Amino acid sequence: MEQIRITINGKECIGQKGDSILKIATANGVYIPNLCHYEGVKDYGACGICLVEGEGLPKLMRACSTIPADGWVLSTETDRVKRARKVALELLMSDHDGDCVGPCSLNCPAGTDAQGYIKQIALGNDLQAVKIIKETNPLPASIGRVCPHPCEKNCRRRFVEQPMSIAYMKYFAADKDLNPAAGTRTYQPEPAKPTGKxxxxxxxxxxxxxxxxxxxxxxxxxxxxxxxxxxxxxxxxxxxxxxxxxxxxxxxxxxxxxxxxxxxxxxxxxxxxxxxxxxxxxxxxxxxxxxxxxxxxxxxxxxKSSSVGCPGEDAEGVLGGIDFLRDVALAVDPYDAEGKLTRTIDIGRNVAIVGGGNTAMDACRTAVRLGAENVYVIYRRTRNEMPADEEEIDDAIEEGVTFKFLTNPAEIISENGKVKEIRLQVMELGEPDASGRRSPVPVEGKFETLAVDTVIAAIGQKxxxxxxxxxxxxxxxxxxxxxxxxxxxxxxxxxxxxxxxxxxxxxxxxxxxxxxxxxxxxxxxNGSMIPYQKPFVSEREERTVREELKEKGKLPRIVMPKRSPEERRGDFREVNLGFAEEDVRREAGRCLECGCHDYEDCRLIFTARQDQIHPERLKGQLHPGFVEEKLVTIERNQNKCILCNLCIRTCDENAKKGILGLVGRGFTSVIKPEFRDPQVIAGCKECLLCAEACPTGALKIIGKHE
Amino acid sequence: MKIVVGQGSCGIAAGAGKTYEAIRACMKESEAFELGSTGCNGMCFLEPIVDIYEGHRLLKRLVNVDAAQAERIVSAVRENRLEDLSDLAIRAEDEQFLTQQTRIALRNCGIIDPVDIRSYQERDGYKALEKVLKTMTPEEVIEEIKVSGLAGRGGAGFPTWFKWNAARQSPGEEKYLICNADEGDPGAFMDRAVIESDPHNLIEGMMIAAYAIGASEAIVYVRAEYPLAIIHLTEAIKQAREAGYIGTNILGTDFSCEFRYMAGAGAFVCGEETALIESLEGKRGMPRLKPPFPAAAGYKMKPSNINNVETFANVAWIILNGGDKFAAMGTENSKGTKVFALTGKIRRGGLVEIPMGQTLRHVIFDIGGGIRGGKKIKAVQLGGPSGGCVPEHLLDTVIDYKALGATGAIMGSGGMVVMDEDTCMVGMARFFLDFTSKESCGKCVHCRIGTRRMLEVLNRIVEGQGQEGDIELLEELCYSIKDGALCGLGQTAPNPVLTTIRYFRDEYEAHIQEKHCPAGECRDLLMYYIDPDLCKGCTACARKCPADAIEGQVKAPHRIDPEKCIKCGTCMSNCKFGAISVR
Amino acid sequence: MSNCSCKDDRIQALDAVLEECGHDAGNLITILQNAQEIYGYLPSEIIYYVAAQTGVSPARVMGVATFYSQFRLEPVGKYLIMLCKGTACHVNGADTLEDVISNELGITNGQTTKDGLFSLKTVACLGCCSLSPVMMINDEVFGLLTSDKVISILNEFRNKAEGGKDA
Incomplete structure (x- = not known):
């Protein structure tokens, strides 16, 4: 066999005459990005990713199918190649209607793989679930209890009925792990070998x-x-x-x-x-x-608590929210079965908390537990605008807190240096501001006065x-x-x-x-600092998801059992009672599994991340998509299909079945198994070669449908 | 004498069939003159056309002849009083349309009876094939074509001899000669005219080529949308076979070659040669990866050669007249003649064949008579969806592969669409991208998704939703698609956009920045309005409005409901008082 | 073909076509064209039948039938309006005509009127550019169209259809 020498990206490569550029590059350890090439299947030339430019050659060439001549000097990194490849990837991603990872995980500041651990919980593998969680969060039992769970706000299940109860499931699994069943151990990761740093x-x-x-x-x-x-x-x-x-x-x-x-x-x-x-x-x-x-x-x-910012705030009895909570925390004995304080903290009978966030909720509910009879929350907007968690607000109301919406402290009136009253300016909502929230404006001349012993400013911290x-x-x-x-x-x-x-x-x-x-x-x-960069991921468009979920069967969200309001007003014991195991498993089963099964092995996203791409600028119509679940052992998600035809080609060339085919032309073409005739589907010998060849998550191997 | 009615597709569309029937009905059992039919002479703007011959001499050409004139014509001919028909005769000015042309590929069109082989033979038909088979080796044929400088007339302009030679040199016993008659460019109909009006010329050219490359079968892949061409081709194949020009031991020589046609089923991409081959094999017409090239492994993976109809239509003439005579016409790198389908806002539209090297201005103004209705020319579009727009100030560009390429347009297969000041160039680009994105086979990413995204950007621009940066985005898409698309369809699809951006960037900017269409064509950007001071309340507009969008009492000013208005302009053209205007 | 109620002249005609084409996969397009000629469209049973007769997988026959714009998988109206949207027709106002037809018949491209009388299909180019704008109804070409002219042509066809009923 005659040998030829070519240069790719500055590296000299030796190959057999008649071999493609891609083959020679691969044999010589040079990576040329590609998607629709697959070993053992005839090249097809669809993706346009493996482009190379040759010195003195007018057109860009597909490395998968171009046979080079001796001495060619090629590059995958010229401006022309980079532009064409980047646009190809952007085009592909603009028409790839799939989620790499679940929207829950995307909305989590820690990027916790919620879908991953929910799946383990559904299967009863709580230890495995905790292992997944601890890849991003070492405090799951604590966070599971207190997190305002941005994950749930993004949960797709909300389009069906209500979001998954993600945080509390974490709480459940982590508690299980902290109290392992006989014969099992709490998950304890091992440190890597010492670095000396x-x-x-x-x-x-x-x-x-x-x-x-x-x-x-x-x-x-x-x-x-x-x-x-x-x-x-x-x-x-x-x-x-x-x-x-x-x-x-x-x-x-x-x-x-x-x-x-x-x-x-x-x-x-x-x-x-x-x-x-x-x-x-x-x-x-x-x-x-x-x-x-x-x-x-x-x-x-x-x-450092921010101050109220009105006259009279220096009076005795005006506290910072954080300071107040810290003082109480220092007085609580976590091992006291009654949940009582180790020392008394006197805040009087009437307490006003200023602010609408979670700290305000914590402060008002704590005040209730300290024995205050009238606890007010003073907030200048309405409940709709409150940044605090819905559940926290509900709990506070149950515990008897009075909400003074559309009021703002105008003056703290004291007597002998001690707080006596708080004068409130009545507000109304004006036009929405830049953030879209309607900003409150004072109603001229309208005031209200409350008799208070303590004012707690829960309006921010620094x-x-x-x-x-x-x-x-x-x-x-x-x-x-x-x-x-x-x-x-x-x-x-x-x-x-x-x-x-x-x-x-x-x-x-x-x-x-x-x-x-x-x-x-x-x-x-280790000597070279690599900045954190949010990895590019594919995300589905909300409108297509909503459309798809219209028909989805409803399954109600699990509700956290709680102690009764009367009971919990009196002590500091935990309000939540925790989930029953069977309920958790059922709840975990509600997960829509939005994130892609193929994320780790997806050649499309791997390739897309080789370049800085911005598919959002090419957002447009999507090809006709649908999920077909009943094709023997393979679920076909057309939304994700990039029409590389590898499934058709493997079915033709390797499986010799020819069951799959293209239907339609151009942008609207889709891959379909032979339509309507069950006889032909039965011809599928379930070799699964198509699913293995798929460069992205369009084909998923599932259990056999009966 | 003989009355000959032109019955090409456009002639029939204009009523030539009825004219023919009416003339026949007026003729008695035994007339001293005959009635015949011919194809299209290319003067589409004058259809239906009736020629009166004495032998081969044209006595009178009557134009725009409807069936009602039949009686008059028959009696004038019968009484030999042709001067009575002078009101129907072609005007001297319009005759220039033909007299300024040089016809090689179209030499018989509109003259012979396409489905009568004798009619073709009388004009030296099949003499070239005979000469080739009896006196020339295949190599000599290829050499003659090389001397002629004939290049592929389908658009790319690749030297014909080179392709023939490659197929000839390619090892293998079984070879195929294929004619690409899948004329898909909207606005082009040269090939249709040749097949309809002179099918034997195509057959003869193909048989010569088949001999040159050593093909055992010649196949015409013809557009299904051309039913008349298919009828004529079928008949011509039958006649040629009977006459011994097709089959085994043709004209007594060792050369044997079969001939057939296949009708395409409607896919522009099948104009790409490997897609055409796939289609010929009964598959989806999706381009193949090259290599292998068709000359090595084409139809049925055997060596194949593909040329366009017009290319073949020149071959017999070259053989009979010599390659040097053909090469004497044209420019340094573009030899011979080229046929154009001249259409759009032109006064005299039709088929034009002229030597290479003449200017676009000459074709449009001297032959085509300039723009209709006294408007100003804005640009001319060449090469359809693969081509580009040449602006008015470049109309002195000569017709030559290189010179036209330098403008950003291409020679193309011959579509030449003339546009006036009322044509929106952004709309034009959108039109072509709509076409290419629908016709994209869907195989490669750049073309499948890229043309769709380009169309979406253009759509939003013409709808008044264009954004800052859209022009740059289009350009980036254009260059990437040119570089990355798999076949010619995708690689050339950006041309209409790139040329319009190059020459009419201000129109794009007006759409994007001012939400204004300078040509007044983009319907989302304009509004019809009735001036209440000028409106007399005659109700003409309201009655004619196809959308019932106009309301008003008789003799009181009317009003257009912009919600209902479909902006068709019917009201404006029906208003006698000039009360309706576009904003 | 067991569930097809039309084992009749048409299937015999199709068999003759298949015979003539040698049941050859290479002639698939020609076979489908003839089948459409016979049936007016390509019913799914016919796609299966052709697949079985030519040895091409049904997925592949379906692929061909949906690739080419000539093929129809649904029946069309009595009058098929093919409105040319070629370049010359575009320049001369074909878009407006499409609106006029859609408005008049209450259908958009690719649809058939409820009474089954008209189907509208836009086509790339009919090659009658010099008479643009052009449309073709069944085999008849109409050129140099205006909005008014289109409406009166449609009315003619309506009257023709009614006349047909009476007769």
């Missing part, structure tokens, strides 16, 4: 703990410093006991410690130790940590930058961290969570940043 994490809240957890798993030596007596940050001191029993949190933190993360409490960076043990030691400063450690993660959170003066802050007085790398102004110092950029957010957001930062820091410690 040391990382300090400042702040033991959800973000810091997550960063520590994942850095430790990568083999680094990790120490977490926290100013409070116990780890957990806002989960420990901001979320009331009745929502998250602290013994659960402790056990999850203990698992992180078990992994080999060193946890040190009562250390406030830059100041003397707050406990006896550190009273006389040298203060630990950012500077000293930088010297001792290879990297430092700042995850100190946002612990970073307390003490001890972190060396770090550059942004205009809002928050640490400026790079979006992709979490780098701060100091070399080797990274910052995440509530202390950075946009400020306070929900716990799972901090957890998401903790994981991402751990990956970036790991790469940094």
């Amino acid at each position: 040391k990382v300090a994490v400042i702040g033991g809240g959800p973000g810091g703990l997550t960063a520590a957890f994942f850095l430790r798993r990568k083999g680094h030596e990790v120490t977490v410093y926290d100013a409070m007596p116990e780890m957990g940050g806002m989960l420990r001191y901001g979320i009331p006991e009745y929502r998250l029993p602290k013994r659960i949190l402790h056990r999850e933190i203990a698992q992180i410690a078990n992994l080999g993360v060193r946890l040190i409490n009562n250390v406030r960076i830059g100041s003397e130790g707050t406990s006896e043990a550190f009273r006389n030691a040298e203060p630990i400063t950012l500077e000293s940590l930088r010297k001792e450690y290879d990297a430092v993660v700042v995850a100190v959170g946002a612990w 970073l307390n930058p003490a001890g972190l003066e060396e770090l550059e802050l942004n205009r809002k007085g928050i640490i400026a961290a790079d979006e992709g790398t979490f780098r701060t102004s100091l070399e080797g110092v990274f910052a995440i969570g509530d202390a950075t950029n946009k400020g306070a957010d929900i716990a799972i957001a901090a957890i998401g940043e903790g994981k991402k930062a751990a990956d970036v820091i790991d790469s940094y410690l």
Whole structure:
């Protein structure tokens, strides 16, 4: 056989005369992106991805089918090739109506594979479910209880009846894992072999703990410093006991410690130790940590309450929401079976909470439990605009909280320096603002007055930058961290969570940043920092999904059983009673499994990610799509089909069956098995070659239909 | 004398069949003159056409002859008083349409009776085939074609001799000669005219080519939309077989070759040669990957050669008159003549065959008589969906593969659609993309989805929903599709868009930025309006409105309901008071 | 063909075509054209029948029948209006004519009127560009159309159909 030499992307390749460019490239270890080529099947030339340009050759060529001549100099990276390939990928993705991952996962700041763990829960594999969750979140039992679950807001099941109860299913599985059945063990990941690198994490809240957890798993030596007596940050001191029993949190933190993360409490960076043990030691400063450690993660959170901002707010009895919750948390004994306080906290009979978020809900419900008779929530908009969780609002109402909608504090009136009344400006909703929310405007001259003993301002929280003066802050007085790398102004110092950029957010957001930062820091410690980049994924258009789900049978959402309002007003014991096992399994079965079964192996998305593509600019009509479930052991999802014809070609050439064929012409053509005649379908010998050859998730092997 | 009625498809559409029947009905049992029929002489704008001959000499050409004139014509001919018919005679000015042409491919069109082989033979028919079979080797035939400089008339302009030679050199006993008569370009009908009006010329050209490459079968793949062409071709094949020009041991030589046709079933992409072969094999007409090329493995994976109808229509003439005589016409790199189907807003539309090297302006103004209705010419579209628009200021470009290519258009198969100031160029681009996206076979991504996305962008522009950046997006799609599409259909589909952007970018910008169609053609961007001061309330518009969109009392100003209005313009053309205008 | 009520002259005619075409897969398009000529469209039983007779898989026959615009899988009206949308017709206002026809008959491209009288199909080019805009109703070509002319032609066909009923 005659040999030829060609050059591809600067690399000299030797091949047999008569072989295609793609074959020679592959044999010489040069990657040429391609989709519709498949070993053992005749080339077809549909995808237009394997284009190459040759020096002195006028047209771009398909590597799969072009036979090169000796001496050709080829490239897959000229501007012309890149443009044509990028457009081909954008065109394909613009007509590929499929979800790579479930919309639940996409909306989760930590990107938790909800569909993946729900499937394991449905199968009864709770340990496996926890394993999946802990790939993104080390605190599932805690987060499962308190997360406002953005995943559920995006759940497609909402188009049918109601979203899945995703968060509580996580809570169920994680609790199961914490209390393993006889003969099984709690899931405990192992750290990788030691790297010799040391990382300090400042702040033991959800973000810091997550960063520590994942850095430790990568083999680094990790120490977490926290100013409070116990780890957990806002989960420990901001979320009331009745929502998250602290013994659960402790056990999850203990698992992180078990992994080999060193946890040190009562250390406030830059100041003397707050406990006896550190009273006389040298203060630990950012500077000293930088010297001792290879990297430092700042995850100190946002612990300063914003003030009400009206006259009289300096009076005694005006509290910050966070401060109030922390004081109560410090007084709760998580191991007391009655859920009583270790000491009394007097807030009087009448309490007003200002704000409409979850902190306001936590504060008002806590106030109820402290014995306040009249608890008011003062909010300047209406319930529709409240940022707090629906469920939290309902619970608060059940527990007797009075909502004063469309009111805003105008003045706090005190007597002898102590709060006596709060004067409220009555508001009404005006025109929608930029965010689409209707902004409240005062109704001139209309006021209302409430007699109160305590006013709690739950209207926001900010970073307390003490001890972190060396770090550059942004205009809002928050640490400026790079979006992709979490780098701060100091070399080797990274910052995440509530202390950075946009400020306070929900716990799972901090957890998401903790994981991402751990990956970036790991790469940094390995010598080359790789910024986090949101991977490109294919997402379905809502309108086609809605259309498709019209006919879907309804299955009601599971409801979390709770203690009665009367009962729970009196103590701090957990309100939720937890799901019964059979209910959870049934609930897990409601999952529509939006994410693609083929995501890990999908050649289409793999190839699409080789280039920076923007298919959204080519959004348009979609080819006719449908899901056909009854073709023997294969489910065919035409929405995802990219018409590479590999299924037809393997059926023809390998299976010698010719069962599949193209119907129609051009953009509207679809692949169909021989229509209507069951006899011919019966001819399928179920070799599954077509499903194996499919470069994307259009064909799925399922159990045989009866 | 002989009365000959032109009965090509356009002639029949204009009523030639009725004229013919009426003349026959007026004729008595024994007349001293005959009635005959011929194909299309290309003067479509004058159909139905009746020629009166004395022997081979044309005495009088009567135009726009409807059936009512039959009586007059018959008696004038009978009494030999042709001067009585002068009101029907062609005007001298219109005669220029033919006198300025040089006809080789169309040399018999409109002159002979297409389904009478003797009529063809009388004009040297089949003499070239005889010469080739009896005095020339296949190599000599190929050499003669090489000397002529004949290039593929289907559009690409590839040297014919080269293809023939490749097929000849290709090893194998079984070879095929195929004629691409799947004339799919909207606005082109040259091939239809040749098959309808001179089918034997096609057969003879193909048999010569079959001899040159060593084919054992010659096949015409003809558009199903051309029923008359198929009838004439069927009849001509039968006659040629009977006369011994088709079959075994043709004209007593060792050469044997079968001949047949297959009717296509409606797919533009089958004009692409490998798609045509797939279709010929009874499959979906989807292009194959090349290599192998058809010359090596085409129909039934045997060596095959494919040429277009017009290419074959030149072959017999070249053999008889010599390749050098053909090459003497035209330019450095474009030899011989080219046939164009001149249509659109032209005064004299029809078939034009002229030597290469003449200017577009000459064809449009001197032969075609310029624009109808005193409007200004804006551009001329060449090459249909694969071609482009040449603007008015480039009309002095000569007809030559290279020169036309430089404008961004192509020579194409011969469609030449003339547009005036009322034609929206964005709408024109949209029209072609609508066509190509519907005709895309769907095999490759760039064409299947790319042309669809281009159409969507163009649609939104003409609907007034265009966005900033759309022109650039179109350009990026265009260049990527040109580079990435698998076959000629996709690779050339962006041409109409690229040329209109190149020459009429301001029209695109007006649509996108001002939501205004400068040509006043994009219906979503215009509104019909009745001026109440000018409206007399005559109700003419309301009565004619096909959408019942006009209301108003008699003798009171009327009003158009913009919701109902379909913007057809009927009201405006029916208003005697000029009260209706477009905004 | 067991459930086909038309084992009659038509199937015999189709058999003759199949015979003439040698039951050859290579002649599939010609066979389908003839089948459509015989039946007016391609009923699904006929697609199966042709597949069985030529040895081509039904999926492939279906693929061919849906690729070419000439083939129809549904019956058409008594009068098939083929409105030319070629370049010359476009330039001379074919889009407006389509609106006029749609408006007049209450159908859009590809549809058939409820009374089964008219079907509308737009076609790429009828090759009568010099008479543009053009339409063809069954085998008859109408050129140099205007909105008025189209409506009066449609009315003629309506009257013809009614006359036919009376007779």
